[in-house]
Amino acid sequence: MVTNKRIGVLAGGTSAEREISLKSGNAIYKALLNLGYDVVFVDVSNNICEDLKKKNVEIAFLALHGGHGENGAIQGLLEVMGISYTGSGVLSSAIAMDKEASKKVFLYHDIPVAPFVVINREQLGERINAQLITAIVDFPLPWVVKPVAEGSSIGVNIVKECEDIDDAVHSAFLYGSKIIVEKYISGREIQIGVLGQRVLGGVEVRPSTEFYSYEAKYTPGLTEYILPPEIDGYAYETLKNMALKAHNALGCRGATRVDFILDESNEPYILEVNTIPGMTETSLLPKIAKLSGLDFPDLIEEIIRQALIDKD
Numbered sequence: 001m002v003t004n005k006r007i008g009v010l011a012g013g014t015s016a017e018r019e020i021s022l023k024s025g026n027a028i029y030k031a032l033l034n035l036g037y038d039v040v041f042v043d044v045s046n047n048i049c050e051d052l053k054k055k056n057v058e059i060a061f062l063a064l065h066g067g068h069g070e071n072g073a074i075q076g077l078l079e080v081m082g083i084s085y086t087g088s089g090v091l092s093s094a095i096a097m098d099k100e101a102s103k104k105v106f107l108y109h110d111i112p113v114a115p116f117v118v119i120n121r122e123q124l125g126e127r128i129n130a131q132l133i134t135a136i137v138d139f140p141l142p143w144v145v146k147p148v149a150e151g152s153s154i155g156v157n158i159v160k161e162c163e164d165i166d167d168a169v170h171s172a173f174l175y176g177s178k179i180i181v182e183k184y185i186s187g188r189e190i191q192i193g194v195l196g197q198r199v200l201g202g203v204e205v206r207p208s209t210e211f212y213s214y215e216a217k218y219t220p221g222l223t224e225y226i227l228p229p230e231i232d233g234y235a236y237e238t239l240k241n242m243a244l245k246a247h248n249a250l251g252c253r254g255a256t257r258v259d260f261i262l263d264e265s266n267e268p269y270i271l272e273v274n275t276i277p278g279m280t281e282t283s284l285l286p287k288i289a290k291l292s293g294l295d296f297p298d299l300i301e302e303i304i305r306q307a308l309i310d311k312d
Contacts, residue, residue: 002304007032008057012043015067016154024279025063031300052083060085062276070276071097086307088275092251096273099148099180102250106270109249111242114269115139115183121173130165142184147175158184187263190229192243193288194256196306199240200292203284204229227291235266246273254306257285
């Protein structure tokens with residue numbers, strides 16, 4: 001057993017990914033319970049401070065996806081309360097969640113990203129206009145249009161024709177005042193798992209939908225998972241090295257999942273670093289970990305161990 005301290009599994013919250021977070025949290029809670037830990041489940045609300053005190057939580061296992069769970073806010077609260085927690089710290093979480101900020105960090109560290117433009121709602125004035133947007137974006141269609149700060153492919157659309165721009169932009173702006181428009185890169189989506197300074201391996205996702213959308217991620221049977229990825233050995237090693245480099249560039253701790261597109265010429269482009277990846281027993285990080293020899297309970301314990309090392 002890694003610790004005798006009371007562990008609170010923090011899940012739920014108010015983000016658009018609440019339901020997925022609850023599933024992750026329940027899987028973690030059951031695993032810790034079966035391992036004999038003193039563990040409580042905390043559905044995060046506006047009363048989170050009081051709940052943590054009432055339940056005497058000494059270590060927070062974060063299973064929050066999106067929103068305040070991944071943007072550094074809950075991490076800051078836990079720092080103030082003196083409660084140890086799993087995963088990345090305040091600054092790393094905030095940067096990873098902000099696609100504009102993280103892409104700039106990746107570029108600084110020579111980690112390739114697809115060409116992109118960030119658009120503020122104020123730039124568009126009273127009305128979203130496709131002509132105005134095409135004047136701002138300096139690369140041709142197709143594009144990927146997404147919110148700057150959301151996860152699970154929420155608000156993401158691929159735009160192939162000019163007449164689809166307005167709807168895609170409207171959809172992305174539902175989740176914030178800034179959106180990002182990226183050049184669409186056709187290729188394979190490879191996701192690499194990192195735990196501390198150890199690269200666990202990767203998985204190739206092959207959705208039956210146009211891209212790895214929210215629907216494809218969470219609807220059984222819509223996506224095929226290839227473990228390990230069926231890609232060139234040199235390309236695989238490049239992605240693994242790049243994943244650790246990205247993890248460290250953002251200053252991440254604990255477990256992360258780093259997502260890439262590998263184009264038809266085997267050129268990699270980083271998509272994002274997920275500081276609190278999905279943690280149901282069928283989520284991608286546990287799948288990758290199992291391939292490396294860590295079953296789900298082992299992975300959970302190792303994440304706690306990392307949190308305690310980082311605290312020390």
